[in-house]
Amino acid sequence: MSSFPPPPPTIRVIQTHDQQRSLHTTASRHGLNEFFDEKDNWGKAEVKTGRPWRCDELRLKSNTDLHKLWYVLLKERNMVMTMQAEYKRQCEVFPSPERIEKLEESMENVLEVIKERDRAVNLLETGETGEPGQRWAYNQLGLGYWHQCREHYVPQHYNKVLNARVALSGKWQYRYKRLYREKLMNQEYGKIKKRLMYEKRLKEAFPELEQNQ
Amino acid sequence: MSAKNLPRLARYMPLWKRPIPPYPLHYKGNPKNRVFLPMFWMKMVKHWSTLPNFMHKFEVHPQMTKVDVTNYLNKIYDVKVLDVRTDLERGDEWRTHPMTGDEIGPEPDRRVAYVTVDKKDEFDFPDIFKDLAAPEERQLESYRSAAKDAALDKKKSWQQQDVPSWFR
Numbered sequence: 001m002s003s004f005p006p007p008p009p010t011i012r013v014i015q016t017h018d019q020q021r022s023l024h025t026t027a028s029r030h031g032l033n034e035f036f037d038e039k040d041n042w043g044k045a046e047v048k049t050g051r052p053w054r055c056d057e058l059r060l061k062s063n064t065d066l067h068k069l070w071y072v073l074l075k076e077r078n079m080v081m082t083m084q085a086e087y088k089r090q091c092e093v094f095p096s097p098e099r100i101e102k103l104e105e106s107m108e109n110v111l112e113v114i115k116e117r118d119r120a121v122n123l124l125e126t127g128e129t130g131e132p133g134q135r136w137a138y139n140q141l142g143l144g145y146w147h148q149c150r151e152h153y154v155p156q157h158y159n160k161v162l163n164a165r166v167a168l169s170g171k172w173q174y175r176y177k178r179l180y181r182e183k184l185m186n187q188e189y190g191k192i193k194k195r196l197m198y199e200k201r202l203k204e205a206f207p208e209l210e211q212n213q
Numbered sequence: 214m215s216a217k218n219l220p221r222l223a224r225y226m227p228l229w230k231r232p233i234p235p236y237p238l239h240y241k242g243n244p245k246n247r248v249f250l251p252m253f254w255m256k257m258v259k260h261w262s263t264l265p266n267f268m269h270k271f272e273v274h275p276q277m278t279k280v281d282v283t284n285y286l287n288k289i290y291d292v293k294v295l296d297v298r299t300d301l302e303r304g305d306e307w308r309t310h311p312m313t314g315d316e317i318g319p320e321p322d323r324r325v326a327y328v329t330v331d332k333k334d335e336f337d338f339p340d341i342f343k344d345l346a347a348p349e350e351r352q353l354e355s356y357r358s359a360a361k362d363a364a365l366d367k368k369k370s371w372q373q374q375d376v377p378s379w380f381r
Contacts (some may be wrong), residue, residue: 031292032269032336035257043345070250071289077229081256083341085272089259091344104228111250151238 034075035082047096052104059111066110073110078101138166142173143180229254233276253277253285258325259338266335271326273299282326282350300325 041047058066080099087094122130137147157164203210234269235254253274260270273282279297286292309326330336365369367374370381 026250031290032257032330034290036339036341042341067249074251074254078255081229081254082258084331085256085258086341092342092348101227107228114250174326 035079037079037083041095043092044095045093047097049096049102052102053109055109055113058109059116061113061116063117066114070107070110073103073107077107125187138165138169140168142169142177228252229274233274251285251289254328255282255285264327264338266337267330267332269328269330269336269338271328273324273326275322275324277324277326279326282328286328286330292334293332294328296329298327300327303377323328 037047058069061069077100081104084094084097084100119129119131122128132149134146134148136144138144152159169212224343231252235270236246253276255271255273255277258270258272264270271282277285277299279299282297282299283294286294300323302323303321306319308317309315310317342348348352366378373381
């Protein structure tokens, strides 16, 4: 009935023994067993490890890969911390404690790369970095400071602290602000005067220095 | 310029000691808040008395709640958690070493979680030094091996014993 020609013969790539590569996997451990190191490393004087991940290497990876890597590092750090606590409990020397610092370095590098990507996307789409900024604000005493912006838990008219601050601020603060500024200036002047006295004493002790100039 | 007048540098704080920012506010109808890169850590510790097979003690990040502990074990370690109880343990206080007289600093308080797990996740706390010899014996062995090496060295370089070892 059908007049379709038979399908062409599929080309099979025959892998020779040289091209084959034995699949290497670590022993699969699940559940709470993952909190402990492999049995081969128990009680050893040294556990050999590689170097931490660098930023340049992580920049080549996709977001999903970084996400997976984060959990690998997190589990590894939990394992190392558990082993460290157990060695401490048994009054033993923990082998290669620099592992925890290596892990933390690569974790911080992952965070840095993801932060870079977030910033780039936000700058492209909105023209601003998505990070919380700072603004110049005044406290109850009327002194200015850089306020770290954060989420509002309540609307502004419910915010008792802010309302109290607004109610307190006024002209009565000017006098005290002026006195405070005077105090700061006196401190600055004290520093200058100290320096000048020191120079004067030096000149008295070594008068030949001035003649040479 | 004396060291007193130098600007103070920010002290490096390891990642596991840093405080974690709070979760963003959630309003009704908004999509769920999801944590993509959790910063929490947990470590399994041995309780002073024997716990049953299905109960485990963890030292956790001090900001972790019960819900965090269940989610952490369930999502990351694939462990079915039935119950969590948390507690605060007091850290060690200032004390002096009885022999040397050195002052040993105070340790911060720690949060611990007693987790009850399902039957499939029953787990015995492993004894790491079970197969190894006793610590005193191991130390004696190391002393013996060091003495042996020293004797060999003396045999090899008996003429240059008055010269430091790095020069032989």
